Amino acid sequence: MKLSKYYLPTLKETPTDAELESHKLMLKAGMIRKVTAGVYSYLPLGFKVLKKVEEIVREEMNRAGAQEIKLPIIQPAKLWQESGRWGDFGPEMFKLSDRKENLFALGPTHEEIITDLVRNELNSYKDLPLTLYQINDKFRDEIRPRHGVMRSREFLMKDAYSFHTSQESLDETYQDMYDAYGRVFDRLGLDWVAVEAPSGLMGGGYSQEFMALADEGAEEIVVCSKCDYASNVEIAKYQTSSNEEKTDLKKTKEVATPGKETIDAVSNYLDIPSWKIVKTFIYRTDEGLVAALVGGDDDLEEMKLINHLGTPKVEMVSTESEIKEITGADFGSIGPVGLDIPIYADLDIKSLTNFTVGANKTGYHLKNVNWEKDIPNAKFINLRKVKRGDRCHNCGTKLDFHRSIEVGQLFQLGKKYSDSLEGKYQDQQGELNSYIMGCYGIGISRLVPAIIQQNYDNQGIKWTNSVTPFSMALIVLDADVSKTRKLGNKLYKGLNKRGYDVLLDDRSSSPGVKFNDADLIGIPVKIIIGPRGLDEGIIEVETRTGEKSEIGIDSGKTETILDELEQAISKPEAGTNTPV
Numbered sequence: 001m002k003l004s005k006y007y008l009p010t011l012k013e014t015p016t017d018a019e020l021e022s023h024k025l026m027l028k029a030g031m032i033r034k035v036t037a038g039v040y041s042y043l044p045l046g047f048k049v050l051k052k053v054e055e056i057v058r059e060e061m062n063r064a065g066a067q068e069i070k071l072p073i074i075q076p077a078k079l080w081q082e083s084g085r086w087g088d089f090g091p092e093m094f095k096l097s098d099r100k101e102n103l104f105a106l107g108p109t110h111e112e113i114i115t116d117l118v119r120n121e122l123n124s125y126k127d128l129p130l131t132l133y134q135i136n137d138k139f140r141d142e143i144r145p146r147h148g149v150m151r152s153r154e155f156l157m158k159d160a161y162s163f164h165t166s167q168e169s170l171d172e173t174y175q176d177m178y179d180a181y182g183r184v185f186d187r188l189g190l191d192w193v194a195v196e197a198p199s200g201l202m203g204g205g206y207s208q209e210f211m212a213l214a215d216e217g218a219e220e221i222v223v224c225s226k227c228d229y230a231s232n233v234e235i236a237k238y239q240t241s242s243n244e245e246k247t248d249l250k251k252t253k254e255v256a257t258p259g260k261e262t263i264d265a266v267s268n269y270l271d272i273p274s275w276k277i278v279k280t281f282i283y284r285t286d287e288g289l290v291a292a293l294v295g296g297d298d299d300l301e302e303m304k305l306i307n308h309l310g311t312p313k314v315e316m317v318s319t320e321s322e323i324k325e326i327t328g329a330d331f332g333s334i335g336p337v338g339l340d341i342p343i344y345a346d347l348d349i350k351s352l353t354n355f356t357v358g359a360n361k362t363g364y365h366l367k368n369v370n371w372e373k374d375i376p377n378a379k380f381i382n383l384r385k386v387k388r389g390d391r392c393h394n395c396g397t398k399l400d401f402h403r404s405i406e407v408g409q410l411f412q413l414g415k416k417y418s419d420s421l422e423g424k425y426q427d428q429q430g431e432l433n434s435y436i437m438g439c440y441g442i443g444i445s446r447l448v449p450a451i452i453q454q455n456y457d458n459q460g461i462k463w464t465n466s467v468t469p470f471s472m473a474l475i476v477l478d479a480d481v482s483k484t485r486k487l488g489n490k491l492y493k494g495l496n497k498r499g500y501d502v503l504l505d506d507r508s509s510s511p512g513v514k515f516n517d518a519d520l521i522g523i524p525v526k527i528i529i530g531p532r533g534l535d536e537g538i539i540e541v542e543t544r545t546g547e548k549s550e551i552g553i554d555s556g557k558t559e560t561i562l563d564e565l566e567q568a569i570s571k572p573e574a575g576t577n578t579p580v
């Protein structure tokens with residue numbers, strides 16, 4: 001590609017509306033442009049990288065035995081009503097209607113469509129297992145679209161779906177997908193980790209997320225440096241403290257705590273350590289109201305409550321009038337004693353004795369509360385957020401906390417969609433059974449900024465060889481001078497012929513502009529043809545990591561120069577996985 005003809009509007013100034021480096025660089029390097037919040041156009045350079053990522057994902061899916069299809073973006077509401085998710089997906093779903101007022105969604109995911117596709121024809125155990133996948137746009141009206149194509153409202157995803165007659169068969173395909181994901185992320189040169197994950201709206205079964213490590217990533221994960229345990233913080237397990245307090249149980253006492261509405265305020269006022277005060281939250285769930293209790297120094301993890309209850313979501317009661325109706329008190333004074341609703345308490349507070357809770361009477365707390373005597377119906381589960389200092393539940397090593405970007409997820413769906421949409425096959429005995437399903441997503445468009453987030457410096461992007469938009473930049477200085485131009489054109493043709501994808505900078509710009517652009521857009525190798533070099537009989541080769549070498553051109557033979565160039569650029573570079 002000749003740069004003089006290439007649509008590559010790079011920016012000199014750093015865009016002020018971008019926070020993350022990957023977002024800034026994608027704008028600066030002329031890869032993407034914003035249309036409206038969370039909606040982007042790809043320019044030639046951005047589209048080229050996106051396609052490269054897409055192709056690696058496609059190759060590994062095919063290698064894993066999945067078959068590529070293409071499903072529609074417009075999805076009838078009817079199917080979502082059948083699965084019960086029309087309401088559950090909520091405002092994230094883009095909804096529209098046709099001229100006859102029939103309702104549709106722009107596909108945020110495709111479980112309903114794929115189950116509908118196969119349910120009439122995938123009827124015999126002999127046809128299973130089967131894995132289908134597509135690479136297609138998804139639409140989600142994200143509450144906070146951010147960081148360019150990292151979290152957008154229209155984005156490219158690879159989604160695969162598998163159908164099975166047994167859990168063992170699902171386990172096998174799940175492992176094949178896990179391995180394929182590993183190959184994809186390794187080929188992309190990512191520093192990644194797979195973590196246990198909540199399955200949320202998708203299913204409820206076992207799930208793992210693939211995380212690209214990045215300090216600015218949106219997701220927090222915990223990793224054990226000793227055993228192989230790694231988890232999304234939302235469901236992280238840790239060693240719970242089980243030290244029984246050996247104290248006598250005292251008599252419960254109501255004490256006035258006027259205007260003391262926070263744990264700290266109550267702790268100071270009553271001179272009680274904050275960990276001996278139990279916090280109460282009331283949640284509305286599909287099954288009615290429940291109370292959730294954690295220690296005064298801890299935070300509640302809603303996802304743990306959701307997972308325990310097995311409902312798609314829960315909603316905290318958060319208005320004064322509602323809380324008063326339920327408990328009889330204002331927020332600062334609510335507590336579990338006497339509440340006639342299911343009570344879930346965090347395992348860490350099971351060992352507390354003589355603790356303090358709100359009295360369900362505004363301006364009062366109860367001191368010396370004890371489980372058996374005062375809250376006999378409490379059920380103990382893991383409810384609090386994991387925190388620094390917590391130890392691995394497997395091996396007792398202190399857990400490490402990292403930030404990361406979610407680039408893919410695997411889900412064991414079980415029969416959620418096949419049951420609700422009647423996706424059935426006939427087994428060996430002639431009985432009808434629902435398929436057991438799995439689904440597997442990769443955020444292809446998110447992968448591009450994720451790769452950049454791990455590979456940049458002050459000059460710009462540093463592409464790994466597997467996705468670089470061009471294998472090298474052939475920079476012709478003083479392009480108007482006929483001898484540099486001539487050699488540039490010769491080498492350009494020769495390198496193209498040898499299969500390299502070369503960006504020829506034949507513009508009449510200054511050397512500085514040319515070097516800066518090549519570095520900004522992240523090309524791994526620059527070949528520099530300048531008048532001074534030619535006088536000395538050399539051309540220069542410089543890698544994006546700063547290693548320089550020279551090639552003699554005195555032979556005057558293009559093929560000899562090309563051979564030497566090829567040799568110079570084929571040296572493996574640190575941080576790259578495949579040769580140029």
Ligand code: ATP
Pocket residue numbers: 109140142149150151152153155157406407408409441442443444445446
């Ligand atoms: P997130 O938690 O980041 O919103 P998700 O868990 O809802 O993502 P999945 O349904 O697991 O997303 O989708 C599969 C993959 O698609 C994700 O792992 C992620 O890489 C990508 N993805 C999801 N939402 C977006 C988005 N709004 N923009 C870009 N990529 C996305």
Ligand code: MG
Pocket residue numbers: 209406408409
């Ligand atoms: Mg996910």
